[in-house]
Amino acid sequence: NAGVTQTPKFRVLKTGQSMTLLCAQDMNHEYMYWYRQDPGMGLRLIHYSVGEGTTAKGEVPDGYNVSRLKKQNFLLGLESAAPSQTSVYFCASSGSGVYNEQFFGPGTRLTVL
Amino acid sequence: AQSVTQLDSQVPVFEEAPVELRCNYSSSVSVYLFWYVQYPNQGLQLLLKYLSGSTLVKGINGFEAEFNKSQTSFHLRKPSVHISDTAEYFCAVSLQGGGFKTIFGAGTRLFVKA
Numbered sequence: 001n002a003g004v005t006q007t008p009k010f011r012v013l014k015t016g017q018s019m020t021l022l023c024a025q026d027m028n029h030e031y032m033y034w035y036r037q038d039p040g041m042g043l044r045l046i047h048y049s050v051g052e053g054t055t056a057k058g059e060v061p062d063g064y065n066v067s068r069l070k071k072q073n074f075l076l077g078l079e080s081a082a083p084s085q086t087s088v089y090f091c092a093s094s095g096s097g098v099y100n101e102q103f104f105g106p107g108t109r110l111t112v113l
Numbered sequence: 114a115q116s117v118t119q120l121d122s123q124v125p126v127f128e129e130a131p132v133e134l135r136c137n138y139s140s141s142v143s144v145y146l147f148w149y150v151q152y153p154n155q156g157l158q159l160l161l162k163y164l165s166g167s168t169l170v171k172g173i174n175g176f177e178a179e180f181n182k183s184q185t186s187f188h189l190r191k192p193s194v195h196i197s198d199t200a201e202y203f204c205a206v207s208l209q210g211g212g213f214k215t216i217f218g219a220g221t222r223l224f225v226k227a
Contacts, residue, residue, distance in 0.1 A: 004156070035217075040122065042203060043157075043217040090156055098207035098215055099145045099164050104156030 002026055006091050006105035013081045013112045021076040021108050023091030029103070030096045032074040033058075034066060036087040037107075043090065049074055050096070081112045115140045117206050119218035127226050128196055134189040134221045136204030146187040147205040148178055151220075157203060163187065174198070199225045 004025045013019055023032065030051050035043040045058030047066040055066045063085060065077045074093075078085060088109050092102040120135040138144065145164050149157040161172025168180040178189045187204060204218040 040219055042219040045215070092156075098209075099162075101147065101159040101162060102157075102215070104149075104158065106154075106156050 004091055004093055004103050004105035006089075006108050008108060009106065010109050011111070013078075013110065015082060015112060017081050018077070018079050019081065019110075020078075021089055021091075021110075023074045023076070023093075023105060024072055025074075025091075025093040025103070026072065027093060027103065028071070029093035030071075031094045031100075031102075032068065033092045033094075033102065034064070034074065034076045035090045035092065036060065036085075037090060038087050046076065046089075081110075083112045086110060086112045115206065115208060115214065115216055117204055117216050117218040119202075119204055119221045121221050122219065123222045123224065125224045125226060126194055129193050131192050132190065132194050132198075132223065134202050134204075134223065136187045136189065136218060138185050138187065138204075138206045138216075140185070140206065140208060143209040145207040145209065146178075146180060147207070148172065148176070148187070148189050149203045149205060149217075150174075151201045151203065153200070160189070160202070194223070194225050196225050196227060198223060 007022045033048045034046040044060045049055045049068040052071040067075045091105040094100040094102045118137045126132045147162045148160040151157045163170045163180045171177045201220045207215040
């Protein structure tokens with residue numbers, strides 16, 4: 001039972017490059033989330049999904065896209081990376097309902113030069 | 114608008130001393146409350162949560178928190194800390210009543226000194 005896994009763990013991009021971060025969970029959770037963590041700002045929600053095939057914007061969605069084609073996977077894409085997207089990205093999942101705890105992956109540290 | 118404020122960005126404390134990490138929130142609707150801990154280079158994990166009922170909630174690793182509705186606070190406490198408690202702690206609030214919104218505080222870095 002791996003919980004929530006994220007790939008890759010580290011990545012360095014040049015401005016304008018694209019990439020996809022992969023999140024996978026094996027807990028059969030309906031809800032999945034992508035956050036970014038920046039010093040002094042806590043976690044900010046980028047996008048989330050309440051079920052397979054559905055996605056919605058969070059607090060800071062600009063510059064990111066997501067897809068949830070399979071229940072267990074949630075992909076975060078950066079089409080044209082910018083230095084402002086340098087951050088640590090966390091994926092999380094939870095059961096249905098906001099009263100459930102979220103289970104977090106180990107994070108992806110992204111640097112955009 | 115809803116918000117979560119963690120009143121201290123850093124809390125240094127000596128080993129075996131008590132500690133309190135403060136969290137206040139503002140919301141026009143009822144809330145669920147959470148505390149998460151993040152150890153270095155790891156994701157967040159749940160310490161405890163308040164959904165309803167008793168306002169004193171006990172969590173893992175000897176932590177507890179008290180929900181105070183009148184003061185809109187959910188402070189985290191531990192009577193005696195260990196070196197291994199050094200980590201960042203996040204307070205989070207989820208809104209009841211439909212829709213989806215969970216807001217995290219900016220975090221409090223607890224540093225336990227020998």
